[in-house]
Amino acid sequence: MTMTRLRDARIIPLVFGPLVGALAVLETEFDDFFGAASTAVSLSGVAMGAGLMVAAWWPLVGTVIAAGCLPVGVFVFGAPGVGGAAMVGMIGAVAWAGWREPPRRSAVALCVAGASFVGAALVGASPWELFFVPSVLLPGWSMGLLARRSGERAVKLAELAAALDAEREANAQAAVAQERTRIAREVHDAVAHSVSVMTLQLGGLRRMLADQPVEQEIVAGLERLGRQTVEEMRGLVGILRERVDGERPAPMPSLARLDELIADVRAAGLTVTLDAPADLPRLPPVLDLTAYRVLQEALTNVLRHGAAAPAAVAIGCTDQALTVEVRNGPGPGPHGPAGKRAGHGLVGMRERLAMVHGSLHTGPEPDGGFIVRARFPIPRTR
Numbered sequence: 001m002t003m004t005r006l007r008d009a010r011i012i013p014l015v016f017g018p019l020v021g022a023l024a025v026l027e028t029e030f031d032d033f034f035g036a037a038s039t040a041v042s043l044s045g046v047a048m049g050a051g052l053m054v055a056a057w058w059p060l061v062g063t064v065i066a067a068g069c070l071p072v073g074v075f076v077f078g079a080p081g082v083g084g085a086a087m088v089g090m091i092g093a094v095a096w097a098g099w100r101e102p103p104r105r106s107a108v109a110l111c112v113a114g115a116s117f118v119g120a121a122l123v124g125a126s127p128w129e130l131f132f133v134p135s136v137l138l139p140g141w142s143m144g145l146l147a148r149r150s151g152e153r154a155v156k157l158a159e160l161a162a163a164l165d166a167e168r169e170a171n172a173q174a175a176v177a178q179e180r181t182r183i184a185r186e187v188h189d190a191v192a193h194s195v196s197v198m199t200l201q202l203g204g205l206r207r208m209l210a211d212q213p214v215e216q217e218i219v220a221g222l223e224r225l226g227r228q229t230v231e232e233m234r235g236l237v238g239i240l241r242e243r244v245d246g247e248r249p250a251p252m253p254s255l256a257r258l259d260e261l262i263a264d265v266r267a268a269g270l271t272v273t274l275d276a277p278a279d280l281p282r283l284p285p286v287l288d289l290t291a292y293r294v295l296q297e298a299l300t301n302v303l304r305h306g307a308a309a310p311a312a313v314a315i316g317c318t319d320q321a322l323t324v325e326v327r328n329g330p331g332p333g334p335h336g337p338a339g340k341r342a343g344h345g346l347v348g349m350r351e352r353l354a355m356v357h358g359s360l361h362t363g364p365e366p367d368g369g370f371i372v373r374a375r376f377p378i379p380r381t382r
Contacts, residue, residue, distance in 0.1 A: 008320060009100075010056040016092050017056075021049030023085035031083075041083060044072040048089050052096075059097040063109040066093045067116035090117065091140035098144020099151075110141045155286075155379065158355040162286040199226030253292040255280055255315070261292070262313065265299045272299070276315035283322065287376050290352045291324055294360075297345050298326035298372040309369065322376040330368030349374065 024045020028038035048069040055062020070086055090113050097109035114137055202223040209216040262274050283291070295313070302311045311328040346362055353360050353374055361373040 013052050013056040013062065013092075013096055016089075016096075017049040017052030019049070020052060020085055020089035020092070021046040023088065024048070024083060027083050027085045044069045045083065045085050045089070047072075048086060052089060052093055055093060055096055059100045060105050060109050063093040063097045064112050066090060067113045070113075070116040071120035087136065091137060094137050095140035095144040098141045099147045100144075103145065103148075106141065106144065110137060113137055154357070158286045161355050162289050165289065195226055195230050199223055199230060202226060253296070254288050255283065255292055255295075256288075257292070258295075258315070261296060261299070265303065265311075268303055270299070270303050271310040273310070273312045274315075275313065277317060280315070280317055284379060287322065287356050287378065290356050290358070291322055291374070291376055294349050294352055294374050295324050295326065297349055298324075298374075301345050301372070302326065302328045302370075317378075319378065321378055323373065324376070325371065325373045327365070327371045328369050329365075346372075 025042045027045070028042040048066045051062050051065030051069060053062070054065055066089060070090065094106070094110050094113050097106040100106075101109065117137070202219055206216055206219040206223060209219060258274070258276060258280075262272055265272055295315075299311065299313070302309065309328045309330060311326060314323075314325040314327070316323045316325075346360075349372070350360050353376070356376055358374060358376045360375075361371070363371060365371055
């Protein structure tokens with residue numbers, strides 16, 4: 001079983017269902033409480049386990065199936081009551097529904113399970129049993145709701161962190177624009193003005209040297225150079241102001257701009273090969289931004305520490321997760337593999353991945369290279 005499968009939450013009912021079925025069989029085998037109906041009760045327990053496995057994909061449907069199996073042994077085969085394995089199975093079913101379904105749908109699952117318990121307990125049950133048996137479902141459902149709310153809160157915090165990151169980038173761009181404006185203003189008001197005054201003075205000096213042609217020619221050359229310098233500075237000021245006033249805001253970092261990132265890295269002198277799907281699916285904004293930043297940092301580490309070693313980028317995407325892998329070979333120089341001295345970069349990657357519940361694997365390769373592999377779980381959408 002792969003690590004990807006283990007990280008899928010659906011593994012819980014897929015394991016819990018057969019476990020409940022096995023417990024039901026063992027309970028009827030070693031407990032004489034069920035008498036002649038033991039076989040039927042064990043079979044209904046196995047059917048309940050199958051319903052719990054269905055709940056891996058459809059929590060409400062699976063809970064209804066499991067609840068329907070509960071009273072079968074009592075009404076059809078005359079069992080004296082509900083077994084412990086069935087009770088454990090129903091508690092797990094409503095807890096799973098509370099976690100994976102919206103509150104209203106999970107409340108329906110809770111009511112169906114409670115009604116099933118009450119129906120199975122009507123045969124010879126006391127009023128206390130009619131109250132107690134369904135009430136044991138409430139703690140399981142409450143735990144599921146708490147788990148769901150905790151997950152939603154984590155998603156909101158990750159979105160807030162991404163929004164803050166985007167705001168910091170916007171502020172940084174605004175600061176750069178303001179600094180360019182300040183430089184343009186200083187060049188225009190101070191430097192260009194001073195050079196213009198100097199050029200005018202050289203013109204006056206040239207006219208005073210009418211009887212000294214050699215010196216006059218030298219001063220005339222300096223005057224021409226001054227005027228040319230003023231024109232060049234005016235052009236530079238125009239470029240700076242045009243960049244500030246007319247440029248469009250830079251687009252948000254995204255894997256949709258993957259080709260631009262690879263092109264920039266290649267322009268910096270790194271040989272990079274890319275293996276990625278032609279069309280990546282639409283990803284949640286937080287995940288998209290985080291994946292871009294992690295890939296950018298990994299390639300930057302190769303540039304800094306990879307000693308000109310070629311790098312290979314591989315991106316894969318399934319319904320469950322996005323994977324980003326950067327692998328560089330051994331470099332020709334003595335600098336060692338990428339990442340060996342990039343501790344702060346790796347820490348930053350892990351912090352970003354933690355916000356989206358992802359995982360990061362880094363380490364040296366047998367051939368002397370280095371690998372960075374990041375996995376980003378894709379939230380399930382309804």
